[in-house]
Amino acid sequence: MERENKAPDAAGDSAVSTRVHARPPIWRNISVIKWVAQLAALVAVLALFWLLGSEAAKNFSASGISFGWDWLSDPFGVNIREGIDVNPDSGARALVVGAVNTLRVAISGIFAATILGTVVGVARLSRNWIVNRLATVYIEIIRNIPLLVQIFFWSALTIGLSDLVEDDVGTHLFKASNKGFGLAWLFPSTGFWPWLLIVIVGLVAAKFVAAWRTRLMEETGKEAYSLTYAFGTVALFGLVGWFIHPILGFLSGVWDAIGDFIGGLPSSTVSVVIAAAGLLGAAWWIRQFFESRRTPAGFGKMTDDDIFRIVFAGLVGLGVALVGFALGGASIETPGGDVLTVAELIRNGFSNGFHWFADKFTGDSGGPISFSQANVEVRGAGFTQFGTDGIIITPPFFAVWVGVTLYTAAFIAEIVRGGILAVSKGQTEAAQAVGLKRSQYLRLIILPQAFRIILPPMGNQYLNLAKNTSLGLAVAFADIVAVGFTAINQTGQSLPVVLVWMAFFVTMSLIISGIVNYYNRKLKLVER
Amino acid sequence: MIKRLMLLLAVLALVAAACGGTSDTEETTTTAATDDGTTETTAGSTDDGGGDAGQGSEGGTLATVQARGKLICGVSGSAVAFSETQSDGSATGFDADYCRAVAAAVLGDANAVEFRALTAAERFEALKNNEIDVLIRNTTWTQSRDTDIGMDFAPTTFYDGQQVMGRRDKGFTEDSTLADVDGAILCTNAGTTTEKNITEGAALSGATITLETVETFPEAMEKFIAGTCDLTTTDGSGLVGNKATQDTNDEWVIFPRAPISKEPLGPVYRQNDSQWGDIINWTVYATIIADENDVTSANASQDDERPEISRLFGGEGELQTKMGLEADAFFQVITQVGNYDEIFSRNLNPVGLFREGTFNAPFNEGGMIFAPPAR
Secondary structure, three states, X not given: OOHHHOOOOHHHHHXXXXXXXXXXXXXXXXXXXXXXXXHHHXXXXXXXXXXXXXXXXXXXXXXXXXXXOHHHOOOOOOOOOOOOOOOXXXXXXXXXXXXXHHHHHHHXXXXXXXXXXXXXXXXXXXXXXXXXXXXXXXXXXXXXXXXXXXXXXXXHHHHOOOOOOHHHOEEEOEEEEOOEEEEOEEEEOXXXXXXXXXXXXXXXXXXXXXXXXXXXXXXXXXXXXXXXXXXXXXXXXXXXXXXXXXXXHHHHHHHHHHHHHHXXXXXXXXXXXXXXXXXXXXXXHHHHHHHHOOOOOHHHHOOHHHHHXXXXXXXXXXXXXXXXXXXXXXXXXXXXXXXXXXXXXXXXXXXXXXXXXXXXXXXXXXXXXXXXXXXXXXXXXXXXXXXXXXXXXXXHHHHHHHHHHHHHHHHHHHHHHHHHHHOOHHHHHHHHHOOOOHHHHHHXXXXXXXXXXXXXXXXXXXXXXXXXXXXXXXXXXXXXXXXXXXXXXXXXXXXXHHHHHHHHHHHHHHHHHHHHXXXXXXXXXXXX | OHHHHHHHHHHHHHHHXXXXXXXXXXXXXXXXXXXXXXXXXXXXXXXXXXXXXXXXXXXXXXXXXXXXXXXXXXXXXXXXXXXXXXXXXXXXXXXXXXXXXXXXXXXXXXXXXXXXXXXXOOHHHHHHOOOOXXXXXXXXXXXXXXXXXXXXXXXXXXXXXXXXXXXXXXXXOOOXXXXXXXXXXXXEEOOOOHHHHHHHHHHHOOOOOEEEEEOOHHHHHHHHHHOOOOEEEEEHHHHHHHHHHHOOOOOEEEEXXXXXXXXXXXXXXXXXXXXXXXXXXXXXXXXXXXXXXXXXXOOOOOOOOOHHHHHHOOXXXXXXXXXXXXXXXXXXXXXXXXXXXXXXXXXXXXXXXXXXXXXXXXXXXXXXXXXXXXX
């Protein structure tokens, strides 16, 4: 340590010890320059944003446009077509309803497009001429027509259906009308949560069963059907759980006790936990870093760069701890009018969560899942409408959902096809040479490798789908964009609403790509 | 290594201090600039903006329009009888005629108008961003619009009120009330006061409704005709217009009799441009004054003996030139476009909207169409 600091005249020492090298002065140290440049760039960017923001604020005030966030808590005053709350009491609540509607389309669309796209992609490689041609025609038609036009098409198609009339009153497995589509659906019932717990236990058990069967196969060399056994295990747990789930009713008391315990903690606990998490996170990161650098030479080889990183992580951790403490003490007025600190809100949230969970473990034997048919009823002053049973897909939702799903599925199909074709032909030949059946080498050799190629472009398609849902505005789908436009018109606050939109879509996109990247990392070939 | 760490922390502290220092100075300059801006806006009339982006500076819009030789007027383009876009890009209707009236006053030529069709949701942004000079797009005058979003309202040209349109075969009559819409799906277009009115109105009368908000009113009509929406709602004038053109067998009915809201419609211009505002206001008043005195496009004459008409037509005094217009500006308005009654009758009578017995009758016949005296 001491030796390293004798920078300018270190050249003389090198003859004595090869471990010591000449240290440049601090203003020529490449690590220092790099980090200072990074920090300077960060400061410059922040300053630029700050400058732009203050300029905009200045211009707004000069032209008499007020800029504020009061509208988030002010009454919204406009009904929303569909969603978790059709009569939101504040602007923020309305945006939440719109955001949930966007997520409904995006998430269900991603699942549907993945399944459909995979099927079509595989069909394009089919040796059956008709299946192959059908898939090609589907892809060529769908991906060559603008999405907006397709959404308009589906909207016009729904509007063209016949109206609900008095004769339709009653229950239906499926009912199409210009008021939307009603279909029968399965819903969680009173026993759902205890049953789900049993199924989760079954999933864990299935993992062990699969490992056991795989080991058996490796030992004996015979097919041991590990996948079938795993599915069988889950099915067994599900089936048994279906009948015995009421016995888990005693857990209700356990959840309540946990909820009471958390509710009784002093609110400072939350601040302490947040602060501790920040510090532990930093400490963990630094530890990881050291471990990855633990070479035979020890810590002596750490460069200046590494020290900067460690200090930076430490500072961030400290910042998180301080912010956690400060935030915990800040008080907020709840909609109910009570003034609570953030720490108390978080604590109560956890406590309420456990109490909510406790309510779900009533020991009621109502079965885990109930089947509910769509119903048509006469409402209010004699209007024939869908009731609340089953699933009701409104015409705008249908148009957007079908539009983005079919459109994205066409691209996913091409990605799937490309991924399968990209696996080297030699893999197939080698698999055939060792005597694997077609189904076996597809499942065990080709698809795992294809999946690795497919995943990254798939992530892009998911992002496209999620963002394309905003086209729903054109067919009156009450997503976050449409609700935001209503908010703009009621309040005139266009910039704040646009900022909310951008924040929402950036967050959603980052989460989606985060999930895809996580799987991508897990699947990636380990390179050494 | 310890020494180096210390040095590093010192550097970080320096950077942080420098950063803090920068923002401090920035803050002071910004405050100063804002102060300047405010003074400029309030002092206004003497200074001509001093190159401050032209926003809110006096005489800005008038000078711009005169230099351009053309008025850019924001209209709906799809509001039956108020502004309907024609194949050549121009527009016809009540609102469109007021665009022409402003052009006649400012440029002496009623045809020097470029119409810009805007959706309800786009209109205020277009005005604020200087894309249009004046917005005449059946816009309701409300307190929040007047105060919040940087614009001012001209006198009301059409007193309207929101109503609902339903089908006779569903049991609706002219005497139906909002309580009768319970359980219905209602369609209206986005970005209007109608969304809020119907939500509040239905809640007050105890009706539960599902509100579907579409982009433009023609879409709402399309969904109403198809039956996707049981009812449609907007300003009474819009409903009458659509019923007149699309309901030949009188199957539809407009209710309730007393509109559920007050919708005073009129031109809108940018805030803090009082010269331009005066021009719009007095163009509207000129058409009303001419109507009060039975001066029409056919009989208007600059030799009119009546003092008020003489002043209005530039025969006496400098009222118009003080506003930055030609002395005969309003004479051009009346001869080229017509008085209030002519504009109203020409556009709105064919769709079944009449002045008699409504708020749009002259003030001396029980209505609310009234102009301050021209003197």
